[in-house]
Amino acid sequence: MSGCIEFVLNGAPRRLPPETRPGQTLLDWLRGPEAGLTGTKEGCAEGDCGACTIVAEEPDGRRTPLNACLALLGQMHGRSLRTVEGLRGADGAPHPVQRAMAEADATQCGFCTPGIVMSAWAHARPTEEDGGGAHEALAGNLCRCTGYRPILEAFSRIPEDVAPAPSPSAPSPAAPPAPAPVALPGGGRFTAGGQDFHLPENLASLLTLRAALPEAWLLAGGTDLGLRVSEHRERPPAILCLSAVPELQRLEADATGLRIGAGVTYGRLLRLVGQDAGFAPLATLLRRLGSRQIRGMGTLGGNLGTASPIGDALPPLLALGARITVASARAGERVLAADAFFTGYRRTLLAPDEVITRIDLPRPPPGAVFACEKLSKRHDQDISTLSAAFLLRIEGGTIAGARLAFGGMAATPAHAPLAEAALTGAPLADASFATAAQALARDFTPLSDWRGSAEYRAAGAAGLLRRLYWRVARPDLAMEVHAP
Numbered sequence: 001m002s003g004c005i006e007f008v009l010n011g012a013p014r015r016l017p018p019e020t021r022p023g024q025t026l027l028d029w030l031r032g033p034e035a036g037l038t039g040t041k042e043g044c045a046e047g048d049c050g051a052c053t054i055v056a057e058e059p060d061g062r063r064t065p066l067n068a069c070l071a072l073l074g075q076m077h078g079r080s081l082r083t084v085e086g087l088r089g090a091d092g093a094p095h096p097v098q099r100a101m102a103e104a105d106a107t108q109c110g111f112c113t114p115g116i117v118m119s120a121w122a123h124a125r126p127t128e129e130d131g132g133g134a135h136e137a138l139a140g141n142l143c144r145c146t147g148y149r150p151i152l153e154a155f156s157r158i159p160e161d162v163a164p165a166p167s168p169s170a171p172s173p174a175a176p177p178a179p180a181p182v183a184l185p186g187g188g189r190f191t192a193g194g195q196d197f198h199l200p201e202n203l204a205s206l207l208t209l210r211a212a213l214p215e216a217w218l219l220a221g222g223t224d225l226g227l228r229v230s231e232h233r234e235r236p237p238a239i240l241c242l243s244a245v246p247e248l249q250r251l252e253a254d255a256t257g258l259r260i261g262a263g264v265t266y267g268r269l270l271r272l273v274g275q276d277a278g279f280a281p282l283a284t285l286l287r288r289l290g291s292r293q294i295r296g297m298g299t300l301g302g303n304l305g306t307a308s309p310i311g312d313a314l315p316p317l318l319a320l321g322a323r324i325t326v327a328s329a330r331a332g333e334r335v336l337a338a339d340a341f342f343t344g345y346r347r348t349l350l351a352p353d354e355v356i357t358r359i360d361l362p363r364p365p366p367g368a369v370f371a372c373e374k375l376s377k378r379h380d381q382d383i384s385t386l387s388a389a390f391l392l393r394i395e396g397g398t399i400a401g402a403r404l405a406f407g408g409m410a411a412t413p414a415h416a417p418l419a420e421a422a423l424t425g426a427p428l429a430d431a432s433f434a435t436a437a438q439a440l441a442r443d444f445t446p447l448s449d450w451r452g453s454a455e456y457r458a459a460g461a462a463g464l465l466r467r468l469y470w471r472v473a474r475p476d477l478a479m480e481v482h483a484p
């Protein structure tokens with residue numbers, strides 16, 4: 001039976017009429033005649049500019065900025081949302097964040113301003129992911145007019161009572177932090193405008209629906225699928241959304257590693273690994289995956305489901321030897337090695353009725369070297385040209401084991417078997433890495449595209465491998481140069 005989408009909007013409960021089409025974007029609905037909240041802008045309609053930023057208020061008080069241009073209306077069922085119109089005081093006075101923006105002259109044409117105000121408001125409290133400064137909070141907001149200096153000035157003026165919480169300190173890997181519980185929306189089914197949007201409430205229902213609806217879109221965060229609606233104006237007849245399935249939201253850490261439900265957002269994952277010294281390189285990489293808005297929606301399950309050769313989260317899964325659990329109503333659960341998961345360009349071992357349920361990520365062994373790398377044209381909010389993750393075991397000055405995984409070098413994220421063989425058993429010396437870097441040329445024949453030429457990719461991959469040696473030999477050296 002079809003129900004109504006319900007959420008809290010700017011503090012007031014809303015029950016949408018049953019004829020509301022569930023697969024439209026939240027942005028279209030907000031700016032449409034029913035809500036009439038046109039303060040939230042549309043710039044790019046592809047998650048890049050942040051003009052459409054709204055904030056989800058989590059039950060534990062955290063604030064998650066989201067791109068309303070990518071979020072589908074049915075996905076918002078059960079959540080609490082705030083738009084820029086919802087910041088003003090009861091007397092109509094602007095919020096202190098808005099005053100700070102005005103007083104710092106941080107707005108010229110003003111088109112980007114509502115989105116920036118919402119990112120600043122989210123930043124003024126612990127966000128879903130915790131940590132990070134104003135630069136990180138603004139990575140998903142494009143302003144063409146101000147040059148950002150006055151915006152940063154405004155961020156520094158946000159009053160102390162709404163100032164961001166300090167970054168958490170790093171406990172030892174033996175005592176990983178307990179992940180915070182997550183509140184889930186209730187399930188539901190919304191049918192209107194030729195679209196059937198299912199929000200199953202448990203894994204068994206999800207798998208039954210998946211078997212019955214093999215053509216339905218399987219929607220996790222929607223940061224890939226949402227583009228097909230916002231940019232390409234697609235209207236899928238059936239959508240199967242997995243965000244209300246509690247089994248996919250589990251997130252656990254112990255001394256052996258992480259168990260990550262396929263529906264856990266990058267933001268939640270980052271909150272966990274950001275406090276876990278054993279996974280520090282992964283946390284650094286995740287901070288560069290999209291923006292806070294994208295990380296508040298996107299999932300590891302979605303990165304695997306997309307199977308893009310440049311999915312940032314995938315090389316670390318290969319380097320650490322992750323295991324991927326998939327399930328179907330027909331065959332129950334099976335566990336697949338990440339090494340074997342990708343079968344070709346955007347193809348995987350996943351059967352049409354299967355859903356990825358969990359990723360088990362082993363902790364790097366004690367004393368091992370774990371490193372993640374990303375080369376992109378822009379430091380933040382940019383898709384990789386090339387990425388890599390490395391795991392080295394070193395015993396008595398010799399490399400006892402090497403797992404080297406690259407993204408952007410082949411049709412799938414892939415190991416570099418010849419370079420791995422060249423390093424294994426070799427002395428820990430610059431010359432060994434130089435030899436391995438030469439072997440990389442035989443491991444991969446990268447493509448040229450508008451992100452980078454084949455030559456650039458080959459040289460970049462070799463450079464990252466040479467840099468791995470310096471990471472081990474000279475951990476005191478700065479590996480990144482940042483603008484002041």
Ligand SMILES: Cc1cc2nc3c(=O)[nH]c(=O)nc-3n(C[C@H](O)[C@H](O)[C@H](O)COP(=O)(O)OP(=O)(O)OC[C@H]3O[C@@H](n4cnc5c(N)ncnc54)[C@H](O)[C@@H]3O)c2cc1C
Nearest residue numbers: 047220221222223224225290299301302303305311312356
């Ligand atoms: C502005 C922007 C910036 C981005 N930046 C980056 C970046 O820096 N690095 C990067 O790697 N990616 C980036 N992405 C891409 C995207 O955020 C990631 O691929 C993300 O992991 C997708 O996850 P999702 O939950 O949003 O997937 P969705 O869009 O919901 O789904 C993606 C695909 O995976 C399938 N799927 C989802 N969950 C499952 C499951 N449990 N089982 C089986 N199949 C499933 C879906 O059916 C669909 O085919 C960016 C996207 C945007 C719009």
Ligand code: FES
Nearest residue numbers: 043044045050069
């Ligand atoms: S409109 Fe640009 S990010 Fe949504």
Ligand code: FES
Nearest residue numbers: 108109143144145
């Ligand atoms: S003030 Fe014009 S784009 Fe930011």
